[in-house]
Amino acid sequence: MNRADFEPVSGISVSRETFSNLERYVDLVRKWNPTINIVSRKSLDDIWNRHIVDSVQAFTCLKCTGSWVDIGSGGGFPGAVVGILARELSPNCQVTLIESDQRKSAFLRNVSRETSSGFRVIAKRIEDVEPQYADVISARALADLSTLLEFCERHLKSSGSAVFPKGVTWKKEVEAAQREWKFELDPITSVTEPQAVILKIKGIERA
Numbered sequence: 001m002n003r004a005d006f007e008p009v010s011g012i013s014v015s016r017e018t019f020s021n022l023e024r025y026v027d028l029v030r031k032w033n034p035t036i037n038i039v040s041r042k043s044l045d046d047i048w049n050r051h052i053v054d055s056v057q058a059f060t061c062l063k064c065t066g067s068w069v070d071i072g073s074g075g076g077f078p079g080a081v082v083g084i085l086a087r088e089l090s091p092n093c094q095v096t097l098i099e100s101d102q103r104k105s106a107f108l109r110n111v112s113r114e115t116s117s118g119f120r121v122i123a124k125r126i127e128d129v130e131p132q133y134a135d136v137i138s139a140r141a142l143a144d145l146s147t148l149l150e151f152c153e154r155h156l157k158s159s160g161s162a163v164f165p166k167g168v169t170w171k172k173e174v175e176a177a178q179r180e181w182k183f184e185l186d187p188i189t190s191v192t193e194p195q196a197v198i199l200k201i202k203g204i205e206r207a
């Protein structure tokens, strides 16, 4: 995808430098994917829509001026994309990625360095990391909503918000989570997949 095509699809305008950092990230994912299995081989052919634009939606659905923690980051969706965009668009937002797999964490540190994004990578299990008191927590393809809310209980400030891209089963996950949790929910339809949503959640409390 080129920069002119990226802007209408993603809904954001970025500098040449930020766009070239996204391109650099895509090159690194393609290079490392056969070794560390970041995304499925099939989805690699459509990496801009399936992974980059999908991650941009998580970034644009709220404004972060404090700390953003992406958990279970894998190869960096959405966390690395958030880190690359935040450098230009939310320079006061500190981005941290938590990923327990050591090879993926090494990859993520390389991405942070090569794109000069300055996002931090913690190579530990989410449950073992000291509480982060984040303003925003994001996670894609990590766990069901109830489990994600437990991670928020540990790492999200009480005034913070969570951003979870979810597929077609999202309503069932919300119903199950509502048995144990109270929260305010704002589901935003995905631009890349009409049955998918970005769940924006705040006011999380045990029921």
Ligand SMILES: C[S@@+](CC[C@H](N)C(=O)[O-])C[C@H]1O[C@@H](n2cnc3c(N)ncnc32)[C@H](O)[C@@H]1O
Residues within 6 Å of the ligand: 038, 071, 072, 073, 074, 075, 076, 077, 078, 098, 099, 100, 101, 104, 124, 125, 126, 127, 139, 140, 141, 142
């Ligand atoms: C299915 S992948 C999704 C990765 C990425 N978010 C994405 O959407 O492409 C889930 C990732 O979470 C990591 N993970 C799973 N449980 C974890 C835990 N308890 N603490 C830290 N990382 C975890 C796994 O190592 C894996 O890289």
